Amino acid sequence: MTDTRSPDLRETVISLDMTGYVTDWSAGAENLFGYTRAEAVGQHVLFLYADEPGEGEGDMPELFLGQGGSTVKVRRRKKSGQVFWATLTLDLQHDVDGTQVGMVARLSDVFESLSPSDQLQLHASIIENSDQGILITDADERIVSVNAAFSQITGYSPNEAIGETIDLLGSGVHDADFRTQVRAAIAGSGPWHGEIVGKRKSGELFPQSVSISVVRNQAGEVTNAFSIFSDISVLRATENRMQRLVNYDNLTGLPNRNLFHQLVDQGLASAKRNSAYSAVMTINLKRFNSINDTLGHEVGDELLRQVSQRFRSLLRDEDVLARSGGDEFVAALFSIQKREHSGLVAQKLLAALAEPFLIASHVVHVGARIGISVFPEDGQDTAALLQYSDVAVKRVQPDVEPGYLFFSPEMNQRAKERWQLEGELRHALTVPELLLFYQPKVSLRTGKIIGAEALVRWKHPQNGMVSPGKFIPVAEETGLILEIGNWVLEEACRQIKVWADAGLNMPPVAVNLSARQFDKLLPTRMVATLERHQVPANKLKLEITESLLVRGADKVTPIMNELVAMGLALAMDDFGTGYSSLAYLKKFPITTLKIDRSFVIGVPGDENDCAIAQAIVTMGRQLRQEIVAEGIETVEQMVFLKGLGCDQLQGYLFSPPVPVAEFEKMVAEDRRLKFD
Numbered sequence: 001m002t003d004t005r006s007p008d009l010r011e012t013v014i015s016l017d018m019t020g021y022v023t024d025w026s027a028g029a030e031n032l033f034g035y036t037r038a039e040a041v042g043q044h045v046l047f048l049y050a051d052e053p054g055e056g057e058g059d060m061p062e063l064f065l066g067q068g069g070s071t072v073k074v075r076r077r078k079k080s081g082q083v084f085w086a087t088l089t090l091d092l093q094h095d096v097d098g099t100q101v102g103m104v105a106r107l108s109d110v111f112e113s114l115s116p117s118d119q120l121q122l123h124a125s126i127i128e129n130s131d132q133g134i135l136i137t138d139a140d141e142r143i144v145s146v147n148a149a150f151s152q153i154t155g156y157s158p159n160e161a162i163g164e165t166i167d168l169l170g171s172g173v174h175d176a177d178f179r180t181q182v183r184a185a186i187a188g189s190g191p192w193h194g195e196i197v198g199k200r201k202s203g204e205l206f207p208q209s210v211s212i213s214v215v216r217n218q219a220g221e222v223t224n225a226f227s228i229f230s231d232i233s234v235l236r237a238t239e240n241r242m243q244r245l246v247n248y249d250n251l252t253g254l255p256n257r258n259l260f261h262q263l264v265d266q267g268l269a270s271a272k273r274n275s276a277y278s279a280v281m282t283i284n285l286k287r288f289n290s291i292n293d294t295l296g297h298e299v300g301d302e303l304l305r306q307v308s309q310r311f312r313s314l315l316r317d318e319d320v321l322a323r324s325g326g327d328e329f330v331a332a333l334f335s336i337q338k339r340e341h342s343g344l345v346a347q348k349l350l351a352a353l354a355e356p357f358l359i360a361s362h363v364v365h366v367g368a369r370i371g372i373s374v375f376p377e378d379g380q381d382t383a384a385l386l387q388y389s390d391v392a393v394k395r396v397q398p399d400v401e402p403g404y405l406f407f408s409p410e411m412n413q414r415a416k417e418r419w420q421l422e423g424e425l426r427h428a429l430t431v432p433e434l435l436l437f438y439q440p441k442v443s444l445r446t447g448k449i450i451g452a453e454a455l456v457r458w459k460h461p462q463n464g465m466v467s468p469g470k471f472i473p474v475a476e477e478t479g480l481i482l483e484i485g486n487w488v489l490e491e492a493c494r495q496i497k498v499w500a501d502a503g504l505n506m507p508p509v510a511v512n513l514s515a516r517q518f519d520k521l522l523p524t525r526m527v528a529t530l531e532r533h534q535v536p537a538n539k540l541k542l543e544i545t546e547s548l549l550v551r552g553a554d555k556v557t558p559i560m561n562e563l564v565a566m567g568l569a570l571a572m573d574d575f576g577t578g579y580s581s582l583a584y585l586k587k588f589p590i591t592t593l594k595i596d597r598s599f600v601i602g603v604p605g606d607e608n609d610c611a612i613a614q615a616i617v618t619m620g621r622q623l624r625q626e627i628v629a630e631g632i633e634t635v636e637q638m639v640f641l642k643g644l645g646c647d648q649l650q651g652y653l654f655s656p657p658v659p660v661a662e663f664e665k666m667v668a669e670d671r672r673l674k675f676d
């Protein structure tokens with residue numbers, strides 16, 4: 001019977017004559033063996049045999065001759081020399097008379113399982129050739145085997161590594177917790193994957209991605225642990241580079257607009273939680289293009305770098321500064337106390353450009369204009385705030401002071417008033433338009449004047465007397481308070497000396513000190529001032545506020561102690577409004593507490609105010625401090641506070657702050673407080 005199966009292209013079909021010569025060779029045979037039809041036809045089939053016959057192959061002719069067809073497993077050799085296992089089916093072919101004319105062999109290769117020794121050898125060679133570092137330890141955590149990649153990554157040869165513990169690669173950067181986890185994995189707590197910083201033989205640290213697993217014996221005990229690791233420093237470096245490209249400006253190293261958005265989103269989220277103000281600024285450099293064109297791009301680039309450095313050094317760490325393109329920077333300030341403060345920062349940034357830049361022997365002047373939008377008034381999110389600061393910056397007129405504008409007209413009005421006030425205040429210091437008023441303090445025991453507080457006044461040429469409530473905050477913010485504070489001290493000392501020279505017996509004068517004046521050099525300055533005016537320290541007292549104490553006791557206590565050692569008495573002003581606690585008070589060498597006027601207003605009507613006033617007096621008496629009740633306007637208030645045990649009174653009930661001549665008169669007349 002003739003075989004009618006048509007050989008599939010992929011099927012390996014070999015036709016043979018009865019003596020074993022190849023008469024036909026299918027495409028599948030070409031594929032499997034690698035010989036072309038022309039090479040195979042005419043050859044004896046033995047050329048495909050491997051050296052050793054497969055199982056049962058010796059018997060094959062008998063088998064198929066006897067049974068007319070059979071399947072056996074055989075070993076054959078490809079043109080490449082590779083030996084493989086295949087299943088072989090042989091069918092006889094007959095002609096029409098039934099005479100055997102040939103054979104058809106069909107082969108398909110079979111998966112070959114490895115002998116145990118081949119398997120071992122293969123595993124060993126996989127380990128050796130792996131591009132991941134492999135390190136095998138024994139139960140004592142000693143290294144027993146490493147592969148070539150291990151040596152390549154770490155720099156240790158097998159000889160140097162084997163016998164050492166895994167501490168050989170320890171970088172020392174991981175904390176105890178992390179090391180415990182890794183050790184537990186090595187001891188068999190379960191497979192572990194993670195990133196570890198390792199140390200190469202050269203000492204260089206490198207990040208590696210590691211998997212740790214263990215091998216157990218039949219009893220379940222850990223006999224070995226192995227870690228497979230790859231050096232991911234290149235990956236990290238690429239990631240970092242990508243990160244930089246996406247988020248940072250190449251030229252200045254500042255964040256770009258993209259990262260700015262992210263950072264401001266975060267900052268605004270926390271500002272929302274704290275109900276704080278924030279501000280966004282667009283800063284445009286002026287004349288940058290002409291500098292670029294006339295002096296060249298290199299000078300332009302260097303200028304941008306230097307400008308960014310000046311700006312960055314002025315801002316606080318938590319503020320964000322970014323370069324958003326060309327000659328434009330953007331900045332964001334978070335958790336600002338007052339919206340106006342952003343205007344002060346803008347002023348500082350503009351002032352930072354006043355000094356020219358020295359670049360490649362060129363002296364370069366550059367200016368800027370700034371637009372400010374304020375969160376939450378102007379916008380709730382980064383995009384809106386940026387849009388409005390962009391609008392604001394375009395409205396800044398060239399060469400019109402102060403060079404910045406808010407988005408909101410109301411803020412601009414306020415900024416303008418402040419700007420004016422600041423200018424006038426500077427002027428007031430030089431003219432001088434400032435003067436001191438004196439408000440007497442009287443004893444609640446005798447009714448006698450026993451002191452005075454010096455309070456600054458500003459005699460404005462147009463506006464008349466400006467109250468310190470209006471200009472002291474501006475002075476605090478602009479730093480002018482330092483000059484004003486000095487002026488006040490000088491003036492008070494000068495006055496005390498005038499009284500002494502005139503033979504007047506005047507009580508001591510207290511001056512208010514701003515927290516800004518309270519620095520390490522204050523005691524030295526005080527000594528100099530007292531000496532210059534020949535004023536004994538007991539004629540001067542200093543009033544300080546609680547806001548000073550937030551700086552931390554360790555910073556302010558030594559300064560206070562120095563002042564007290566000089567003989568100056570310290571009074572705590574506005575007591576009860578801020579951070580005061582008994583614990584604080586005990587630490588500081590304070591002799592006087594001034595109960596804030598806000599508690600005095602409510603006594604004796606308001607229960608709460610009464611309770612607070614009473615608590616303050618009790619506390620003060622325990623600490624043996626003198627207690628002054630400030631802002632007493634009525635007899636009822638006086639009676640109540642005297643009853644609590646206050647020592648002194650200061651307030652309109654006795655006298656408002658008055659010019660020096662009037663104060664002198666009161667003392668000369670020995671004017672007294674009446675108790676009924």
Ligand code: C2E
Nearest residue numbers: 455456468469488512513514631632633650651652653657
């Ligand atoms: P302060 O230190 O709490 O001064 C007491 C303020 O209460 C003074 O206001 C005074 O005029 C006012 N006052 C006194 N008795 C009464 C009263 O019975 N009723 C009412 N309604 N008010 C009374 P002034 O002079 O306007 O000063 C305001 C604040 O300005 C001061 O508060 C102080 O914090 C600051 N200040 C004034 N002069 C100076 C100064 O020379 N240096 C510094 N750093 N701050 C100053």
Ligand code: CA
Nearest residue numbers: 453512543573
């Ligand atoms: Ca005061």
